[in-house]
Amino acid sequence: MSDRTEAPLCEIDDLRIAFAGHDGALAPAVRGVALTVRRGERLGIVGESGSGKSLTGRALLGLLPPEAKWSAKSLCFNGQDLLAMTPRQRRHLCGTQMSMILQDPKYSLNPVMTVAQQMRETIARQGERLSKRAMRERIVEALAAVHIRDPERVADAYPQELSGGMGQRVMIAMMVSAGPQLLIADEPTSALDVLVSMQVLTVLDEMIERHHTGLVFISHDLPLVMSFCDRVAVMYGGRIVETCAARDLAQARHPYTRGLLAANPPLANPPEELPTLGRDASWLTESFDGAAR
Amino acid sequence: MIEIDRAHIRFRTKTGHVDAVRDVSLHVHDGEVFGLVGESGSGKSTLLRALAGLVPLADGAMRIGGQTAERRPRRDVQMVFQDPYGSLHPRFTVDRTLREPLAINGIGNQDARILDALAEVGLGPAFRFRYPHQLSGGQRQRVSIARALIVEPRVLLLDEPTSALDVSVQAEILNLLRRLHRERKLTMILVSHNLAVVGFLCQRVAVMRNGQVVEQLGVEAVRAHEVAHEYTKRLLLATQGYTRDTGAIEAQR
């Protein structure tokens, strides 16, 4: 597993994001989130809608909407301070060392360009100058590496001609095959059927292993994150309420985490009635001790 | 109670036609909760809509209570839809949404019935004159369920009623559906892609793929993993979460 003495790949401290409402008052969406991710480690961020998990992922890449007002005590990547960088430097970092996969390839891939044209752009940004043939070979290779069976045909197709699972694999080919150090996956399988999700997750698994990439896996699906990630952070109301190793989640201590786990109907021996999650206002303000690792 | 006999549903497309449902035969008993499981494109939602009379059959027959769609009153079969944001008229208050089915069917005592319906789905009278945009996703689904039940149907069809909801809200709605089934002894058909949800509510399950039923089995068999068809096995395995083995099997397909 990860080497404890190694410096963390990415570190966030006290991230706060708020949006101005109609009347000008600031509505906080993320309230003081602190995270670390190590090289090769898989961190899952789990929360329901409105918990702020997607915003946290986007803040790392500088992809927040312009109306968002945010601040952080520190935001470091690979020892570099992201807060001190110019937008240009940040963008350069994004293309090469940090990547993101989003939920629905229909919306995250450009619909007026073929797959090959889009991949050409991404590969070119890595800095190498390749001849047309070498570029084409590289593209087909990348598509084959994500287990696409007919990479030549897919390379010349438009995103809307591809199925959901195929589109996500193309996204992975584009974003991960260059071997970024950190990958943020925002609900990568939520729009996919369960069997197709398995395929996509396998491909993601392989890619991450091969390049020793750090992963931040954002999802609302706690059981899935438990099975795919090493560590899990549970978010509620813009804060992280509990962080622990994935295998220890069944013994989670925070009532919200326990409630989330219990709310999933189990296939074997389901109860008469599923326990419902009562929301305690103290979860929004108090910190929970003894869970951070 | 519900009989589907070699149903065949076909859609015309620009280039020809697509067989959404092919030669499906099912039988649902009175008071039973029957599950239809499958991935997208399996035809499960289309089959449900045909049962509701929203989609025509190309061949075969569907009978509810012995009668086909034209013979029985429309209100006998009601449906709860997947998307909570599209299932309520944006300009109608909750009161109006619930009053419409009563008004159309000439049912009297409307105010009392509306209050009862709201109470039954766990919404107090405070919600009565709200507009849909003032309700959360879970609250909208409750209103949809109340609307379906207010005309006292014999059959309730549910098309992925919780897949657009947070898991904690889903738990509340599943509990509600279970209670309603017990109290009203409804016949229900639940369509879902989630085996665990189906396992919680249903007694029998049919697994669909590419417009056909590949297996029908009781829910205990599903829980015990005693499934015959290989596709069902794969679905069951995938429900347990991601493992390298599960992934390897799927990646080779």
Place this chain on the structure above:
Amino acid sequence: MHSPAERTPMKPARAHWRAWLVTDTPASPRQAALGRAYRRWRRFSSNPLSMLGLAILVLLVVVAAVGPLVVAQDPLRQVLAERLTPPNAAHWFGTDQLGRDILSRLVHGSRLTLSIAMLVVVLVVPLGLMIGTVAGYCGGFVDTVLMRVTDVALAFPKIVLALAFAAALGPGVLNAVIAISITAWPPYARLARAESLRLAQADFIHAARLSGASHLRILLRYIVPLCSSSVIVRATLDMAGIILAVAGLGFLGLGAQPPSPEWGYMVASGRNVLLDAWWVATIPGLAILAVSLAFNLLGDGLRDVFDPRHGG
């Protein structure tokens, strides 16, 4: 019964009413509807430009209603000795070539402008709405037929049609309005059709069908109310164009006939003396500009109010 509590200042009472309107647990359909109207008004009034548009139109209505009774001079009275006098104390906006007071002509003409605008809207909007919603909801053959009819109406050029009407029935404001209306409804039909095509697939329509609602009920009570807001917004934005079209016809001599104080006709008659007596054409021209602008601003404001993201 004037207890001290009832003589407390206005503020608490206003706050009470406001709370009653914006509560999210309304206790009756009327409270819910009033609350929704209040929220829409707040959104509308937060935009200063929309309020400007509304203010100008309110002014127009007031002038049209009360103006002719207040203005001292007779719009038709010709005093040839005073022709083409610039704006002065006796004639605030000057006089035209026949010595008629321009201010009073403007005020009397406002009634014409307002009636024209309302007449066209009353004719065009319901027609377009009905044709569009029926076409979109029914689909198939009905849709095709109705859309081809719409295409035919769209193909008529306004001016040529107005000329034809003038030739057949004689020129006049009413005939100009009819000519414009016949060619103005197609865009509304198209708009309504696009909306109702989308809505026909919505789950709440399916639910209504399952409840046993007839097609007519669904069309009139479910679909039309949802299409009407975009059609109304479009109509207010088009109003400027309609007023200009009537003014244009007046300019060509096809609309209002002398000595009617219709604004377009006033602009037309003043163009010969534009360089020497600028006020004869410019003042009515500015009035047309102001009213068109006001309708545009109002339409923009309404569009924001009816934006579905805010709940419509």
